[in-house]
Amino acid sequence: MSSNSFGKLLTVTTFGESHGPAIGCVIDGCPPGLEIAPEEFAHDLQRRATGKSRHTSARREADEVEILSGVYEGRTTGTPLALLIRNTDQRSKDYSNIAAQFRPGHADYSYWQKYGIRDPRGGGRSSARETTMRVAAGVIAKKWLRQRYGVTVRGYLSQLGAITPAGFDWSAVEDNPFFWPDAAQVPELEAYMDALRKSGDSVGARVDVVADGVPPGWGEPIYGKLDGEIAAALMSINAVKGVEIGDGFASVVQKGTEHRDLITPAGFQSNHAGGILGGIATGQQIVASMALKPTSSLRLPGATMDVEGNAVEVVTTGRHDPCVGIRATPIAEAMLALVLMDQALRHRAQCGDVGVVAPRIPGSLDG
Amino acid sequence: MSSNSFGKLLTVTTFGESHGPAIGCVIDGCPPGLEIAPEEFAHDLQRRATGKSRHTSARREADEVEILSGVYEGRTTGTPLALLIRNTDQRSKDYSNIAAQFRPGHADYSYWQKYGIRDPRGGGRSSARETTMRVAAGVIAKKWLRQRYGVTVRGYLSQLGAITPAGFDWSAVEDNPFFWPDAAQVPELEAYMDALRKSGDSVGARVDVVADGVPPGWGEPIYGKLDGEIAAALMSINAVKGVEIGDGFASVVQKGTEHRDLITPAGFQSNHAGGILGGIATGQQIVASMALKPTSSLRLPGATMDVEGNAVEVVTTGRHDPCVGIRATPIAEAMLALVLMDQALRHRAQCGDVGVVAPRIPGSLDG
Amino acid sequence: MSSNSFGKLLTVTTFGESHGPAIGCVIDGCPPGLEIAPEEFAHDLQRRATGKSRHTSARREADEVEILSGVYEGRTTGTPLALLIRNTDQRSKDYSNIAAQFRPGHADYSYWQKYGIRDPRGGGRSSARETTMRVAAGVIAKKWLRQRYGVTVRGYLSQLGAITPAGFDWSAVEDNPFFWPDAAQVPELEAYMDALRKSGDSVGARVDVVADGVPPGWGEPIYGKLDGEIAAALMSINAVKGVEIGDGFASVVQKGTEHRDLITPAGFQSNHAGGILGGIATGQQIVASMALKPTSSLRLPGATMDVEGNAVEVVTTGRHDPCVGIRATPIAEAMLALVLMDQALRHRAQCGDVGVVAPRIPGSLDG
Amino acid sequence: MSSNSFGKLLTVTTFGESHGPAIGCVIDGCPPGLEIAPEEFAHDLQRRATGKSRHTSARREADEVEILSGVYEGRTTGTPLALLIRNTDQRSKDYSNIAAQFRPGHADYSYWQKYGIRDPRGGGRSSARETTMRVAAGVIAKKWLRQRYGVTVRGYLSQLGAITPAGFDWSAVEDNPFFWPDAAQVPELEAYMDALRKSGDSVGARVDVVADGVPPGWGEPIYGKLDGEIAAALMSINAVKGVEIGDGFASVVQKGTEHRDLITPAGFQSNHAGGILGGIATGQQIVASMALKPTSSLRLPGATMDVEGNAVEVVTTGRHDPCVGIRATPIAEAMLALVLMDQALRHRAQCGDVGVVAPRIPGSLDG
DSSP states (O other): OOTTEEOSSSEEEEEEOTTSSEEEEEEEOOOTTOBOOGGGGHHHHHHHOTTSSTTSOOOOOOOOOEEEESEETTEEOSSOEEEEEEOOOOOTHHHHTTTTBOOTTSSHHHHHHHHSOOOOGGGGGGSGGGHHHHHHHHHHHHHHHHHHHOOEEEEEEEEETTBOOSSOOHHHHTTSTTOOSOGGGHHHHHHHHHHHHHHTOOBOEEEEEEEEOOOTTOBOSGGGOHHHHHHHHHHTSTTEEEEEETTGGGGGGOBHHHHSOOEETTEESOOTTTTEETTEEOSSOEEEEEEEOOOSOOSSOEEEEBTTSOEEEEOOOSOOOSOTTGGGHHHHHHHHHHHHHHHHHHHHHHHOSOOOOSSOOOOOTTO | OOTTEEOSSSEEEEEEOTTSSEEEEEEEOOOTTOBOOGGGGHHHHHHHOTTSSTTSOOOOOOOOOEEEESEETTEEOSSOEEEEEEOOOOOTHHHHTTTTBOOTTSSHHHHHHHHSOOOOGGGGGGSGGGHHHHHHHHHHHHHHHHHHHOOEEEEEEEEETTBOOSSOOHHHHTTSTTOOSOGGGHHHHHHHHHHHHHHTOOBOEEEEEEEEOOOTTOBOSGGGOHHHHHHHHHHTSTTEEEEEETTGGGGGGOBHHHHSOOEETTEESOOTTTTEETTEEOSSOEEEEEEEOOOSOOSSOEEEEBTTSOEEEEOOOSOOOSOTTGGGHHHHHHHHHHHHHHHHHHHHHHHOSOOOOSSOOOOOTTO | OOTTEEOSSSEEEEEEOTTSSEEEEEEEOOOTTOBOOGGGGHHHHHHHOTTSSTTSOOOOOOOOOEEEESEETTEEOSSOEEEEEEOOOOOGGGGGGGTTBOOTTSSHHHHHHHHSOOOOGGGGGGSGGGHHHHHHHHHHHHHHHHHHHOOEEEEEEEEETTBOOSSOOHHHHTTSTTOOSOGGGHHHHHHHHHHHHHHTOOBOEEEEEEEEOOOTTOBOSGGGOHHHHHHHHHHTSTTEEEEEETTGGGGGGOBHHHHSOOEETTEESOOTTTTEETTEEOSSOEEEEEEEOOOSOOSSOEEEEBTTSOEEEEOOOSOOOSOTTGGGHHHHHHHHHHHHHHHHHHHHHHHOSOOOOSSOOOOOTTO | OOTTEEOSSSEEEEEEOTTSSEEEEEEEOOOTTOBOOGGGGHHHHHHHOTTSSTTSOOOOOOOOOEEEESEETTEEOSSOEEEEEEOOOOOGGGGGGGTTBOOTTSSHHHHHHHHSOOOOGGGGGGSGGGHHHHHHHHHHHHHHHHHHHOOEEEEEEEEETTBOOSSOOHHHHTTSTTOOSOGGGHHHHHHHHHHHHHHTOOBOEEEEEEEEOOOTTOBOSGGGOHHHHHHHHHHTSTTEEEEEETTGGGGGGOBHHHHSOOEETTEESOOTTTTEETTEEOSSOEEEEEEEOOOSOOSSOEEEEBTTSOEEEEOOOSOOOSOTTGGGHHHHHHHHHHHHHHHHHHHHHHHOSOOOOSSOOOOOTTO
């Protein structure tokens, strides 16, 4: 019921502020017997971390995960896993000058109106620092999905400002700091980001995330729809302003004969639906996409109000990504993985763990 | 926890199949003392109903709401409201020939893979018939929001295939069967729909929904974000494939200086955020948009598979809207109203009912 | 989240007032494929019904269950089952004189303080009429538990005022109107109840309920303990004031060497624990007991206050059981069955459906 | 939804094993602005701690609480409070010899059957060590209830084996290591415990807990009843086997004329109900009682089985309380306080924060 908890059966509760003593999470409902070691979190946390390249914030976060509970002799015991990361790089002085102002585009004003009090250090709870724990929890979900069902979850940056991929190659994605699927465009992206940083401005982005191998039948009807939960999961990521499943907004101008995915015993003929019909997986690739707004923290001055109601000008002098979308890829993967694992557990609760009903339609011909 | 329930404190549980004996809902958590009469549901149910005009399905649904509980002498008592609508127009023969086939673009196959059994009559539980009860529940939420906080929720069709509004006038929306905000375009829409119906094809649409008067502070951080819950709520509506808050996917190509809504003591200078920052309302207009796919039930034949695994051709002969998006407007309003009322109750649980903190930023100049 | 809903994965939501148009429930999360017909509810509803004998209230409730949804061709489809019972015997005149008074021992005053409004007709929502739907939902749970796992749930009256069973025979329980396990005592009970009715007074009772065949492992730690949920389930029944698991309050005076159930490869040596250790089933018989207070509605006058704050005397002239505990047996069975089915689904969600780990301790030698 | 979480709006999630690196909790939903400092936890943690006197376990737990999040400049911010206690006194060697055996009366066997794996160090998750975090969370709830509503929560040991209080004086309770309400009996209790310890055996106990000042109206009907939630809360405490509200099991032999609490404008005439009718507070003192079984860990040998299925004899050599009930008092207080705070938040969500309706019945004359 807590709004800092995610998931019905695999429940992840996160806590912590950007510049408090620590951030952490409690993961409950994980099946027993899963092997997990503290060092397994490093890869995805590094992918998410600022400081990965000069194209994201220079801030360095050590992000050492300590497992506080739920693991015995290297395996999950079925009791809650608690993960803790100490905040080592707090530099609260960067933010002290804005404690009395509402930064435009930030949650400063809305938090203050809600609670009448706010932690201004680094954005407090509203900082994207919180997503570190989502990525950590996602490591558990990805591993279990892969081991138990052969499901894989991957993502990539599908748009940076107005730039879109010219080609597509999964193997390129992890070889550049942009999670970009076309290696040939990387110099162009670097030049774009350098110019953007010099200008002091920022830009939006789009991230696509897909899951392969999801068995038909995962998901639930009505208010527990797989696509509904993916939408909530992605929209809950900082800076996200839009979510699509399959063809998304492109469906608006499509005809029914274009959109509907015809079926043959050899497989679906297309995947406009993004692998979900009626809220339940069809067995095709799950495809989701999200839009991220440009960073609001800019060193270009902007008008705002202070807590006394006076007009003031705000300039953000700290370290900030000119495009928060770049490092959102592993966060989106984590959220999709958490939704899928939760739905997998819910599915076997109600329907057992018997696998699919015959006849089964093979995955679509195109993915 | 039930996936047929929506909301944490205002909890709406719906039940019923398209061609079963009845559909209904249980609304729990409604504050006591709200005046409500059975006839108050008629207006929005009529707006949602097929048969409103020749541009939606000819099927006529009487949709008489019976209040079974929770009301005494015309006022809510604080105990669960149960609403019931008998299904009077079932014509199950329209669907009998497709019981053994999986209609492309429908939930037939995914439900069958999940449950190993499905109710083929009119789509069973996956039919948009279920949304009738959302609209009914939304009537309660709209009324309470308006009476208690002066919040209004309205929607309109913002795109029909490739057609977009040339002008905008709220007063036009309720005066045409398309919920279209420019009266001058209505003949064009009628001609478009007539041609579409003749062709046997269907088309997608976009619906926008807004809330005015939402106090700053409603909403919750992280996984209970107001925008995250709106996304889930809209994505849970049949045929929806995408959701946007504020500028949505347009944010991808925006610069930070364009997107961030500057603040002056006289008000926000713009509303690119759609009234939500950090998951919490800013006091500006809440703006959301959703994409609906074209109807998949077509009288144009399409390839599919039957339950034996054989390739077959499917033709849908029943009554169907060539654009389901048209009547989705009141459904989107209902879902937004339900999210807001639930968040309002949650807000006063944690933070009391004290209203806003000074200084308050007036609503944006442009909305 | 609704307080009118019970269970996490098998979720039962009830609605309706004693003298409103109808009572009903929505059962969500039931596995698909379970055969169920409307007439299957009759047996347990009859067991619960007033009018079973002269020893409970003379009020006759037809209690015809209509299945509104969730069943297709006689089997559950995995979507919500809605059950409806029309209230046919309302006689609201019996209660009209007490609308302005707070009956001692009833929820009149507490409901009124909570909501500022209450439905006085027959106790409204606080009437034991609501438990009819628990019994109906329990029919589903009992059947599934028996078919899927061989689990049986049974109960009996274990104390009526100061009278306790002299002997114990399960086969006697269903053959007398008291659910009493010793047939020889039935005349004594009848005489006692006749005298009680003549006196105008009422008396308390105790009901025991047991489950056989529960696999070791069902249940969850900490706040989802099987015994914790049984306690909440039984305490939620009208008039219940105490709950015990296994030896219950007798444990207070026991020594550790007495209480701990020793184990041999041939089985547990005793069952003081009532089949639950650490919140999780041991595989022994689950044993719970509950105390019910005497009926508060009496034709003997009692002091109270009216809604204006004046001292008044109240006399209840309607039909009332002099011992509500007698017909509580099927209600207790239903609640225990609902808890067990919910925990069974939760167990297979997290731990799969693989059955027990070797070595398994056989059920206790004494039950 | 997590079974390691407690409460709907004030949600406490605990984690940690007895001999793991740490135990902790996340408290979500706390209203903003509550002053709280790490040292405020010390008093109740000390009351709960083993080592308080020679009559409970000699194990010394430092139990330094670190606040990891949710507090800024000494006040709660409305975001999750995370509390952490490092386990400093682990001595896992005490338990190594029982890793392969199932201790009678412990959760060893049931956990192993559930999960197929268990953490044997000090009982792992099933240890009463977990209740430390309940007490810590209860400190928050007690403080908020007292400051916001003037509600106080207190408890005492009401039975030790066969010994019951001869007199009653609240002021005595905190002045002896037994939480006993009659100072004159303390020497008798000490002698009894010394003899018990020498014998190697253990004994059960009863704890009573009461809340004063609870406004009428807190609580919810049906499955969210205040008494139902108290029952679940108390039964979830280690070793608890029974729960009573008000007269509890004594109600079984009472007549209706005895039990019903008559009302006069000057107040209730008695409080057999324990302050709750229909699941909702009446404004009288809330009274609950719980039975605790005797400690199962004994140095007197007992028969059991090992994980290979062999008959073995178990002797527990570690430090254990001969009566776990003695230190259960602050745990029971914490659970009652958490239930009340959660219900208080739920009440103001649905019904606002307006206080009581006139006329109000004063608290009962006897408490």
